Amino acid sequence: MISITEWQKIGMGITGFGIFFILFGILLYFDSVLLAFGNLLFLTGLSFIIGLRKTFTFFFQRHKFKGTSFFLGGVVIVLLRWPLLGMFLETYGFFSLFKGFFPVAFGFLGNASNIPFLSALFRRLQGTSSMV
Numbered sequence: 001m002i003s004i005t006e007w008q009k010i011g012m013g014i015t016g017f018g019i020f021f022i023l024f025g026i027l028l029y030f031d032s033v034l035l036a037f038g039n040l041l042f043l044t045g046l047s048f049i050i051g052l053r054k055t056f057t058f059f060f061q062r063h064k065f066k067g068t069s070f071f072l073g074g075v076v077i078v079l080l081r082w083p084l085l086g087m088f089l090e091t092y093g094f095f096s097l098f099k100g101f102f103p104v105a106f107g108f109l110g111n112a113s114n115i116p117f118l119s120a121l122f123r124r125l126q127g128t129s130s131m132v
Helices: 006-027 032-050 052-059 062-079 083-097 102-112 116-126
Strands: none
Touching: 006 032, 032 052, 032 062, 032 083, 052 062, 062 083, 102 116
16 A cells, blocks of 8 residues: 655645646636746645655656756746746647656556446557556
């Protein structure tokens, strides 16, 4: 059984609030203040969940440099009050950083859902690529 520390619980809450503020900022026509606050909360929560060292090593791996530069560059652009351009850069960087995780997530959702159509769709999206 995996034990979750108090810091990780706090990090999940902070990350949840960050995602909420990002979605709310998008809903309010790319409000730059809400998006910037959501980005800062998301990154802070992530570092609480997995730790500062693991966060740093995740973002600054050699093969993830392009995704990291787009994601963190998008955060900076949002902080400089260019929210639409910043969110486009962040989205590209996010998909580039987490592209190895998507097949695993789709596989889990395909096995977890009992709805035949969704199960088949998630298995098709899972594909054959690995996390590495």
